Amino acid sequence: MDEQPFFRKLNSLFTSKEIFDFLSSLEVMSDTMASGALQRISEVEADDNGLKNPEGVLENEVFRALCFQFEFESSKLSNTGLLNALQALIKLRIDPQSTLMASLLLEGEERLGKGQLTVKNLCALGESLIELEGPSCAMLEQIVSHMQDKDIGKWSPREMVMVYKMLQVTVREREQYQDFLNRLNSVTLSMVSQLSPKFTSIILNSLVVLHQTQAVPLVTALCKHSVKLIPYFTGDELINVLEAFLYFGHREKTLTEALETHVPKSIFTMHPRTVSKVMQYCCRKMILSKPIFDAVAEGFISDADRFTTDQIAECIVPFGTLNYLPPTASSLFRKLETVLHIHFTHFQPHTLLNLLHSFVLIQRYPVNFLPKIFSPYFLQKLQAQPPGLDRIVTSQLTRLFLTVTLECPFYEGPKLLPKYQAKAFFTPCSSLDVHLMKRVKAGLLYLLKKRIYFSSEVSTPYFYTVDIEIKLDEEGFVLPAAQREEVHRRIALCVDGQNRFCINSHNLLGEEAIKQRHLQLLGYEVVQIPFFEIENLQNCRKMAEYLHKKIFPHTYGLSC
Numbered sequence: 005m006d007e008q009p010f011f012r013k014l015n016s017l018f019t020s021k022e023i024f025d026f027l028s029s030l031e032v033m034s035d036t037m038a039s040g041a042l043q044r045i046s047e048v049e050a051d052d053n054g055l056k057n058p059e060g061v062l063e064n065e066v067f068r069a070l071c072f073q074f075e076f077e078s079s080k081l082s083n084t085g086l087l088n089a090l091q092a093l094i095k096l097r098i099d100p101q102s103t104l105m106a107s108l109l110l111e112g113e114e115r116l117g118k119g120q121l122t123v124k125n126l127c128a129l130g131e132s133l134i135e136l137e138g139p140s141c142a143m144l145e146q147i148v149s150h151m152q153d154k155d156i157g158k159w160s161p162r163e164m165v166m167v168y169k170m171l172q173v174t175v176r177e178r179e180q181y182q183d184f185l186n187r188l189n190s191v192t193l194s195m196v197s198q199l200s201p202k203f204t205s206i207i208l209n210s211l212v213v214l215h216q217t218q219a220v221p222l223v224t225a226l227c228k229h230s231v232k233l234i235p236y237f238t239g240d241e242l243i244n245v246l247e248a249f250l251y252f253g254h255r256e257k258t259l260t261e262a263l264e265t266h267v268p269k270s271i272f273t274m275h276p277r278t279v280s281k282v283m284q285y286c287c288r289k290m291i292l293s294k295p296i297f298d299a300v301a302e303g304f305i306s307d308a309d310r311f312t313t314d315q316i317a318e319c320i321v322p323f324g325t326l327n328y329l330p331p332t333a334s335s336l337f338r339k340l341e342t343v344l345h346i347h348f349t350h351f352q353p354h355t356l357l358n359l360l361h362s363f364v365l366i367q368r369y370p371v372n373f374l375p376k377i378f379s380p381y382f383l384q385k386l387q388a389q390p391p392g393l394d395r396i397v398t399s400q401l402t403r404l405f406l407t408v409t410l411e412c413p414f415y416e417g418p419k420l421l422p423k424y425q426a427k428a429f430f431t432p433c434s435s436l437d438v439h440l441m442k443r444v445k446a447g448l449l450y451l452l453k454k455r456i457y458f459s460s461e462v463s464t465p466y467f468y469t470v471d472i473e474i475k476l477d478e479e480g481f482v483l484p485a486a487q488r489e490e491v492h493r494r495i496a497l498c499v500d501g502q503n504r505f506c507i508n509s510h511n512l513l514g515e516e517a518i519k520q521r522h523l524q525l526l527g528y529e530v531v532q533i534p535f536f537e538i539e540n541l542q543n544c545r546k547m548a549e550y551l552h553k554k555i556f557p558h559t560y561g562l563s564c
Contacts, residue, residue, distance in 0.1 A: 005030060010037050014044050020057065023048070024066045035085030038070055042092035050095045061096065075104040078111040083121060086111060087128040094135045109136075116146060123154050127166035134173060144174050152184050156191045164192055165203045168210035175214055189219040196225040201233040205241035208248035217252065227254045234262040239278035246285045255289060257508075264295040271303040276311045279303060280318035287322035290433075290513070292506035294330075297323065301330040305339050313351045316343065317359045324362025326506050327514040337368050344373060353385045354397065361400040364407040365514030367521075374408060375417035377401075383424055395430040402426040402467055403518065410525045429467050434516045436461070436471060437501025440535055444472065444499050447547030452482060459485035466526050468519055472497035474555065495555060496528040501535050510536060531555055 005013075010033065017023050023045055027033075033041075045067070049056050061067055074081070074089050081089070090108045098105055112129050115121055121129065126147050133141045148170055159167075167188060175181055192207065199207070208226050211219060230237075230245045237245060249259065267274070267282060279300055286293055300319055304311065311319065320340065323329070330336060344351075351359070360370045360377060376382055383401075387393050405420035441460065448458050462470040475483040476493040483491060504516045512520075520530045531554050541547045552559075 005033070007034065007037060011040060014041060017044070018048055020045050020049050020061050020064070024064050027066050027070075035074075035081045036088070038073070039081075039085045039088035039092065042070060042089055042096070046092045046095035050097070054097055058097075071098075071104050075107045078107045081111070083115065083125045086115075087125055087132065090132045091128060091135075094132055100136050105136075113143060116143065116150070119150070121150070123151070123159060123163050126150055126154075127163050130170045131166055134169065144170055148174055148181065148184075152181075156187055159191070161195055161198055161200075161203055164188065164195070165206050168207050168214075172210045172213045185214065185216065185219075189216065189222045193222045193225055196222070196229050199226075199229065201230075201236040201238075201241055204230050204233060205237060205244040209244040212244075212248050212251045223248070223252050223254065227252075227256055227259075231256055231258045231262050234259070234266050239275040242278055243281045246281050250285060250288055255507075260291055260293055264293055267296045268299040271299040272306060274303070276315045276319075280311075280315040283319045283322045287325050290326065290505075290507045292326045292328055292509055292511050294328070297326075297328055298330045298332070301332050301336045305332060305335050308339050308343050313347060314355055316340075317351075317355045321358055321362040324365035324514045327366060327512055327517045329366050333368075337363075341370075341372070344370075348373070348376070353382060353389055354391070357386065357397065357400055357404075361404060362514070364404060364411075365518050367411070369407065369412050371408065371412055371415050371417070374404065374415065377404065378418045378420050393424065395426065398424060398426040399430045399467075403429065406467060406522060407518070410522055426467060428463060428469060429515075429519075431515050431519075434504045434513060434519075437499065437503065437535065440501045440538070441471065441499050443538065443541075443547060444497070444533055444551070446544050447541075447551050448472070450544040450548040451551050456484045456486070457482045464526070466522070468523060470496045470523070470528070471499040480559075494528050496523050496530050497533055497555070498523075498530060499533045505534070510534065 013026060014023065017026060023041060027041055045061060049061050055061060071093075078086065086108060090105075090112065093105065093108070094100075112132075116126075116129065130144060130147045133144055133147075148167070151167055151170075156164075171181060171185065171188075189211075196204075204226060208223075208230065211223060211226075216223070227245075227249060234242070249255070263282060267279075271279070282296065283300060285291075286296060301323075304316075304319060308316070348356075357377065360373060363370050378401075383393075386397060391397065401420055402425045405425065408415040409419075445458075445460060449455055452458060458472055458474045460472050462473045464470060473485065474495040474497070475485060475487065475491045476495065477483055477490050478492040480493075498516070498520055500512065500516065504513055505511060506513065520532065523530050533551075533554065538547065538550060541550055
């Protein structure tokens with residue numbers, strides 16, 4: 005039988021028995037046909053869990069005869085026959101130490117040394133070696149060296165992808181093969197639009213592993229291309245894409261829109277690893293997407309048992325960080341309480357603290373679990389595991405303690421000992437916008453006439469730093485900032501720059517929202533000065549008029 009009708013017939017068969025019966029009916033076949041038959045058997049019989057019918061395949065006489073011929077006539081095989089057979093036998097889980105595999109590998113190595121392999125052959129051999137031996141295989145470096153001498157412009161997308169995968173496991177130093185990578189990146193850029201979801205994901209992952217931060221045009225093109233492919237990525241492929249967006253600091257509004265369409269449709273079938281990566285992406289980019297968050301909440305309520313403790317934290321912490329309660333909040337937190345009661349001891353200490361801290365940011369109080377959190381035993385475990393009791397961890401502990409003190413007066417459990425309390429909250433994500441602060445201070449000086457009537461960046465005994473503080477006496481007159489007696493009211497101005505809000509939103513981040521809530525409970529009159537209300541005020545007088553209305557709404561306007 006000629007090869008074309010042979011392969012048409014082969015591809016119409018869907019069980020190993022049908023394939024073996026078909027092969028038995030043939031008197032002669034080429035090595036390419038025989039290796040193609042092995043590949044088809046691997047396609048129908050092998051999956052991620054191994055062989056579906058190992059005895060029916062490995063003990064079959066036709067299969068054994070094929071293997072015998074490949075082992076003892078390896079030197080007579082064509083390159084295609086040799087390498088296709090090797091790939092098929094790897095998928096069929098044939099013992100890598102067997103004489104059959106050793107014979108094929110040795111023949112492949114000899115042909116590699118003699119320079120007899122084409123680009124396609126080199127890629128096939130490289131793929132087999134990665135599957136068999138992993139990144140330690142010295143032959144992979146030999147293959148990459150051969151690839152450098154080939155004409156990259158003639159490679160197919162599949163060959164480009166395979167070379168990226170080989171470089172990913174062979175490059176040990178940052179500069180190694182960088183000239184080759186630069187050429188590879190340049191040619192790949194011209195074929196981005198042809199890349200399948202699988203290839204797009206693999207190349208993005210390789211660029212991350214290979215630290216290709218200078219390949220900006222390629223990264224940008226791949227990120228834009230990947231947005232169109234969101235519905236077609238597998239879970240692991242989508243994880244690679246999102247990790248690349250995070251690593252390269254790339255942001256595409258259209259990616260959020262694509263995820264907002266895809267996640268709600270797929271939430272009940274998405275793997276928890278994929279769901280948690282989507283939430284991690286939103287959290288790190290400060291993207292409050294209500295369609296995504298609402299869908300994730302529903303998915304968790306529906307089947308929380310699918311999630312590991314780390315995945316639970318990765319999915320839930322963003323609700324607190326971005327200060328959002330979904331419509332299903334009551335059901336969500338009931339489910340979380342149940343999960344915590346059952347699996348409390350399974351959570352790593354830092355994961356648990358991170359999770360409970362996120363609760364209080366959105367006014368959900370885990371009072372049933374705080375006695376354990378504030379216990380010396382738990383605090384010692386926190387201290388013993390990296391990152392220990394660093395500034396972020398002590399800030400989280402202190403915020404939990406302050407929350408139950410101010411918002412849960414009925415809590416009677418153990419308190420957080422002073423040695424574990426932060427001196428001041430560490431909030432790198434909500435740092436002061438210096439430029440905005442300068443403009444507000446200029447407006448206040450215009451309004452109050454003298455600098456002595458307000459102070460900035462004031463430390464309080466309650467761990468918070470007030471952006472600007474103004475003191476008033478009983479009659480409402482402004483007092484000098486240094487005066488401590490006869491202070492009847494304290495006004496805290498919160499100068500909120502863009503970094504204190506979710507991206508493209510007027511929604512305050514959780515840490516800033518709880519700060520303003522706590523300052524009010526501590527007796528301050530909180531006046532929020534958000535960037536979006538003052539960014540278009542063009543001079544000091546306009547700023548002063550705005551501040552007058554915000555701070556002193558019941559007094560007359562500015563005097564000339």
